[in-house]
Amino acid sequence: NAGVMQNPRHLVRRRGQEARLRCSPMKGHSHVYWYRQLPEEGLKFMVYLQKENIIDESGMPKERFSAEFPKEGPSILRIQQVVRGDSAAYFCASSPLGTEVYGYTFGSGTRLTVV
Amino acid sequence: KNQVEQSPQSLIILEGKNCTLQCNYTVSPFSNLRWYKQDTGRGPVSLTIMTFSENTKSNGRYTATLDADTKQSSLHITASQLSDSASYICVVRLGGSQGNLIFGKGTKLSVKP
Numbered sequence: 139n140a141g142v143m144q145n146p147r148h149l150v151r152r153r154g155q156e157a158r159l160r161c162s163p164m165k166g167h168s169h170v171y172w173y174r175q176l177p178e179e180g181l182k183f184m185v186y187l188q189k190e191n192i193i194d195e196s197g198m199p200k201e202r203f204s205a206e207f208p209k210e211g212p213s214i215l216r217i218q219q220v221v222r223g224d225s226a227a228y229f230c231a232s233s234p235l236g237t238e239v240y241g242y243t244f245g246s247g248t249r250l251t252v253v
Numbered sequence: 254k255n256q257v258e259q260s261p262q263s264l265i266i267l268e269g270k271n272c273t274l275q276c277n278y279t280v281s282p283f284s285n286l287r288w289y290k291q292d293t294g295r296g297p298v299s300l301t302i303m304t305f306s307e308n309t310k311s312n313g314r315y316t317a318t319l320d321a322d323t324k325q326s327s328l329h330i331t332a333s334q335l336s337d338s339a340s341y342i343c344v345v346r347l348g349g350s351q352g353n354l355i356f357g358k359g360t361k362l363s364v365k366p
Binding site: 144173178180181182183194196229231241242243244246 | 287
């Protein structure tokens with residue numbers, strides 16, 4: 139079991155470009171969560187998805203950010219027209235149940251740098 | 254406002270010594286509290302999860318306590334090792350079906366030889 143896989147590990151984008159971050163959950167996990175960690179800050183919830191459904195996107199900025207978890211393939215966090223303030227570490231976590239009674243398993247994150 | 258505050262912000266100890274990290278929270282409704290270890294450049298890894306009725310939980314050299322009345326938790330690390338150097342994050346899960354996690358900023362622990 140390879141755990142939660144995120145790629146790329148590091149991503150550099152110029153202002154105005156698009157960033158696509160991928161997350162493959164652990165085998166058997168159908169619930170995915172995205173978090174953002176700004177420098178010197180705690181992780182902040184962004185969005186919770188199940189296959190083909192967005193369950194809670196209360197932490198997502200209203201513009202430029204979107205997420206999906208298709209029936210096949212990884213979950214994608216997409217940031218359009220990136221700005222310097224988007225520079226952060228983006229972590230994905232997965233769980234076997236929506237209530238995550240067993241706790242999350244986190245990936246190693248994607249570090250986005252906007253130049 | 255739902256918040257999780259941790260102290261100290263950073264801590265340096267010598268290898269073999271014990272240390273205790275603190276967490277105060279103002280989260281309601283409360284579901285559970287967990288401690289994570291986050292190595293530099295890695296994702297958080299769960300150490301302990303405690304519900305409202307649990308006062309203490311151990312995982313090897315890590316022992317977490319929870320006082321739900323005062324809304325305080327601590328993480329005690331015994332006989333520290335160099336590999337314990339990491340950020341330790343206190344996380345409280347909100348009650349309810351969605352149950353968002355509220356993360357503290359973490360305590361950065363450095364264990365020196």
